[in-house]
Amino acid sequence: MLKLTKFLILMAVGLLTLASSGAFADQLNRSVTNGGLTVHFGIVPAEKAQSVARGASEPVEHASAPDLSNYHLVVALFDKATGERISDATVNATVTGPKPKSHSGMQVKPLQELKVNDTVTYGNYFEMPWPGRYRIDLSITRKGSVKPTKVRLTYDHHL
Template sequence: MQKFRFLMIPAVALFLAASVSAHATQLDRSVTKNGMTIHFGIVPAERAQAVEGSASAPTEAVSAPARGSYHLVVALYDKASGARIDDAAVTAKVTRPGPKSGPKVQVKALQPLKVNDTVTYGNYFDMPWQGRYRIDLSIKRKDSIDATKVRVTYDQQF
């Protein structure tokens, strides 16, 4: 039951708001573009690991979380039918704020995570600094020639 609660908290946060804009703000974590509704969320690594423990995920393909690590999770839906999209290839490019030392950009494939017959996509990113992170998503649907490009932002507050 404890693992289910960890899953529900991020899931509820992901699906509260929907936007018709191609740019998501801190309060609406949804974007609609090219016939897809894209919900995203950022979860501390410890909470994401609790959910992954009860899910079927390709753990060898997901990078291990480090201190200051957060899990980016993305859920995709077909706008017309409302059906979940579970066969896409998703890549995220996370650009950190400010002129701090260390890598400024991280690019990773988001791996499918299946929980209770639903698929989300995610991976761990280092987000140890306060400020606005830019997240560029590239989503390639199985039946599409071109990828959909979406930029969202996440304002990291401690």
């Protein structure tokens, strides 16, 4: 229960930080529905996410965020038809920055399973050094599925 409380506090602090910095203003709806999935997502500065990471069961390499241009992307997956949380998927993310293609800094990473009590989300750290619109393409493969579901998220990043 203590881990869940820490996680919820971190998410609240992260959302308040984003709201006060203006980054949240254009991001009132952070949910996308596609291919029978509903994806809720959030992005918080790495230093905020690390305080929760110490209490969550996640790989050590995921818990380290080396510099201040890093942000933590976290997604929660739900079955659109039943509303049930999906906790057995493989998720990969491609994050493309707002700069011209030659400077986009496209990053491709798996999203690690983050488990706090019985709640599963998926996340990883990404560099977001420039202000502007980031495109986040998710490839989600549910257990027992061969074909992944593709979901595109957009995030307006303000420094």
